[in-house]
Amino acid sequence: MKSYIPNLLTLMNVLSGCIATVFAVLNHLELAALFVFIGIFFDFFDGLAARVLDVKSEVGLQLDSLADVITSGLVPGIVMFQLLNMAERGGWNLGFFGHDDEMTVLPFVGFLITLASAYRLAKFNVDEDQVSSFKGLPTPANALLILSLPLILLYHNNETLSSIILNQWFLLGLTVVSAYLLNSSITLFALKxxxxxxxxxxxxxxxxxxxxxxxxxxxxxxxxxxxxxxxxxxxxxxxxxxx
Structure with a gap:
């Protein structure tokens, strides 16, 4: 029975990521961030549970990465899409961008984060060196970085910060830097x-x-x-x- 506990926690990460995806698409970015935080919480404890219970498995490893693709890959990509969309429209907007609205190609660049996250997770699964440390920025850390932007806009109420965050060149630059850091060769320590x-x-x-x-x-x-x-x-x- 104990062998199912880590996978159950991972599936809760998947569920959190699915809920966050819905809120991100609807442009409720605060709630999207909340469920990403919850998903990352489950992501931390599923690995901890597997080590404590000594029930590590190949299925668990693959399931963990699949969960991270959603919570820490897809959702940040959608959030960056929404932020780039807002930058093009000239300001902070929590409304839902429906299919009738005019849209350019620019916001879709945000999904470079999703592509880079998926590629990083695939590499992680076949890299035996990333046990006590990471090569490149872990996807949960990158997700926190991206999801912090709408929270700063909402809760810090600073015109200078808002003008920087909603500048399309800043967002495009951050997207490229994010994709690079995810797949860089920089060695980063794990909190183990x-x-x-x-x-x-x-x-x-x-x-x-x-x-x-x-x-x-x-x-x-x-x-x-x-x-x-x-x-x-x-x-x-x-x-x-x-x-």
């Missing part, structure tokens, strides 16, 4: 601890503490900064290990 020693895990502890402080002080604006912090901390670990 072989022991609780600060000596062996100092950078990881500092990352977690720093992330918590930023979230408490900067709220949703902290998410992009945490992703940058994560990349820089990983490069620091790589440099340290290389010496």
């Amino acid at each position: 601890f072989k022991n609780w020693s600060f000596k062996d895990n100092g950078v990881k502890y500092l990352f977690l503490i720093g992330s918590l402080v930023m979230l408490l002080t900067l709220k949703f604006l902290a998410i992009p900064l945490i992703i940058v912090f994560y990349i820089l901390a990983s490069l620091l670990i790589s440099e340290k290990d290389g010496k």
